[in-house]
Amino acid sequence: MTRLAATLLLTAILATPALSQTRRPPGAEYQGKAFEFRRAAPGVYLAVGTGVLSAESNAVIIEGDRDLLVVDSETSPAAAWALLRELRAVTPKPVRTLVITHFHYDHAHGTQSFPAGVEIIGTEFTRRMLAEGKSMSHATAAGNRTFSNAQVSNLTKALDTATTPASRRDIEARRAVWQRYLESIATLTPVAPTMTVASRITLSRGGRDIVILHPGPAHTAGDLVVWLPKERILVTGDLLQPNLPYMGDGFFPQWADAIDSLRALGPTMVLPGHGDAITDLAVVERQRDYLRDIYAQTAALKKEGHPAEEVAKRLDLSRYDAYYPRFPGWTDEMVVRRRLGTVRRIFDQLDGK
Ligand SMILES: [Zn+2]
Structure with a gap:
């Protein structure tokens, strides 16, 4: 290659859209900061929305030697755009990789704001949900x-x-x-993953290994988590949270088994899709126990012949009340109604649907 050709090639690489930010999309006019970047370890940040934009889920930023990997794309194209804009004040390295933990809108509906050329990694299930428009018509997105x-x-x-x-x-x-x-x-056209992971891949980024793995059906049929073996940090999306996750797409009892397999990795910190970083790993065991408990009680009550509505009323999960406080203003009836969605999901699974 001649020196001129090499220079032209370098110029082309530097001008690649992966290095520049997309134009400000509708809905991204805001004052102040939309995100707080909480440092979890050197070069690892938990990005949490401040409330000036609807940014419901966390994103995680992982620095490699030359570029960045982002976990989850935020709630909307506007929130994703703001995340990428504010990220430039944290590190000048370009984003090259985006991992989508699962298809729910609050994690996957900002993908179109990532510059063309960014590799988007998800499971095949997540890819289909986004490519076929099913993430947009899903009950969670429609409800929101x-x-x-x-x-x-x-x-x-x-x-x-x-x-x-x-x-x-x-x-x-x-x-x-x-x-x-x-x-x-109103401008939503989610971009589907450009690369899918069936079980596990490892990316080496300078001195850092980034493991992306699918621990089996859990919060959805196609969750990915990100594991940093050296730092012992686990990024979980909604598979593990300080509060109770939405369970309407969950897999029982496999979700609890997936948590056990992740616990066996030996994390010292969990960066969840909602809430703050988890360092008290009792939180992990508690969620696993809750999942096993609600599954076992529901299965037993169903066997006795109770319909789902009655099962939701009869469940005794009071031993978790202190850890999973109800939202302010929630009545017993609202708690039962929320549980009913989970009970119906477990019924479907027990019926082989
Ligand atoms: Zn979710």
């Missing part, structure tokens, strides 16, 4: 759209009764978060 529209109209009504300029400003700011979210998802 309905909820966001309701928030906008409730806050608009609340403006009528606001008595002070300060309370008006507060309501308007909260409404703007939901409006921006809706504006952003």
